[in-house]
Amino acid sequence: GMMDIGVVGMGVMGSNLAFNMADHGFQVAGWNRTPDMTEDAAKRNPPANFHPFYDLKEFIGSLKKPRRVFLMIAAGDPVDWAIGEIAPLLEAGDIILDGGNSFYEDTRRRHDALKEKNICYFGVGVSGGEKGARLGPAIMPGGDRAAYESVRPILEGIAARAGEEPCCTYIGEDGAGHYVKMVHNGIEYADMQLIAETYLILKHVGGLSNARIGEIFHAWNSGELRSYLIGITADIFAEVDEETGAALVDIIVDRAGQKGTGRWTSLEALARGVDLSMISAACNARVLSNLTEERAHAGAVMTAPEGAAVTVDADFIEAVRCSLYTAKIVAYAQGFSLYRAAKEEFGWSLDFGKIASIFRAGCIIQAEFLQRITDAYEKEPNLKNLMFDDFFLSSINGNAPSLRRTVCLAVERGVPIPAFSAAMQYIDAFRSPQLGANLIQAQRDYFGAHTFERVDKEGSFHHVWQEHYEK
C-alpha cells in the first residue's frame, strides 16, 4: 500500500483530522461504516493527499506496513465493533489508534486483548473540537512506548503548536492517554462552570448588562486569565439573535447537556480517594439545571434572600477577576492531584509538567497560565499539591480575600455558585488546623467500635462510651 494512515469515521471530527493529516504531507485513506459520510467528506474540497475508500478491505489494503488505522468514531460499542471488523484484516506490528473519548478502562481492556495478537493499540486523547481537529488539536497518546515512534511524526505533525513545540507528547502506557483526556474534560467542566458563575455574579450581584459583561471578559482575556474559554465567552456575549434582536445568550434555555467525561472524572476521583469537589460541583450544576419543573416550583415556593446593595465599581470587578483566577488554580490543583493518584495506581509514567505544557494550545482548556503549572513541576516534580508551589501559593494568599468576599456576596444574595464555594472550601479545609474528624472518629467508635488514634500516644484505642443522656 501507499497510504501513510487510514482514518475510520468520516464525521466532522474524523474527516477534519484526516484533512489535517493530508495537509501535513501524509497520504491519508478515509473510510466510514456507511458510505454517505465518506461521500460528504469527498465533496468538501479535501486536500489532494486525502483518498476516500468505500470498501473496508481495499481501505486496509491501501495502507503501508506497519499499518496505522486511526478510529475517530463514537466511544463505546462502535469502537468494539470497528476493532472486530478491522483487527482480522491486520498483521502483527500493525497499530490501531482510538481518537475518541473512550473510557480508559475500555482502552486498557482493548490494549491487552489486541496485544495477544501483537497489534498495538493506542488510546489517543484529542481535544480542540472541530476546528482543533482541522487546524491542530492537543493530542494525548497512550500505549506502548516503542510503537509510539511509528505514529509520532503524524501525531506531532498535526498537533497544535505552542510556540514551536507540538501539543502532543507520549503520555504513558495503555489507557494513560484517555485518562489524561478524561481529566482534561473534568477540568474543562470546572473551568466552564466557574465562568458561568462569574456571569451570574456580574449579572445578579453586580446588575451588569450582557454588553458590559462581554467587555469585561474581553478585557480579562488580555491578562493572566487569558484562555480559549474566556475568549469564546467574550464572543458569546457579543452575539445577537437575528430573529428577536436580543442577546443570543438570553434566548438559550438555561439547561446544560453532557456526554459523560466530566462524570467519569468525578466517579474516578471518588474511587481514587481524591477530592475533586469543583469538578463534582460542575457536574451537579449541569444535572440540577435540567430539573426544569422542580426549579420552577422551588422558585415559586422558596423564599429568596434580600441581600444588601453592593457598590459595583472597578474594585468589585477586580475582586471577581481575582476570585475567578484563584478558583481556577484550585480546579487545576484538584485535577492534577488525580493525575498524581493515577500515576501511583496504574504505574503510568505520567509527566505532569509535560501534560500541562501540551494543554497550552489546541485544546479547550488552553490557557496562558498552564505554563505556570509546567514551571511548578519542573521545579519540583514531586509536588504534592499545585497550591504549594511558590507562585501559586502567593497567588492564592494574595487573592483568597477576594474569593472569600465574592463567595459571601453571592451567598448573601442567594446566587448559586457551587464551584466558587467548593474552591473556597478546599482552601479552608487544607489550611484549617481542625476538620472535626476527631468527632467523626468518636462517633464511629461509639456506634461501631471502629477505634481511634490518640494525640498523646501511639496505637489504636477503643473507648467504652457512656450514655450520659436519654435518647
Ligand code: 6PG
Ligand atoms: C475537547 C472536548 C470534547 C468534548 C466536548 C463535549 O476537548 O475537545 O472536551 O472532547 O466532547 O467538550 O463534552 P460534554 O458534552 O460532556 O460537555
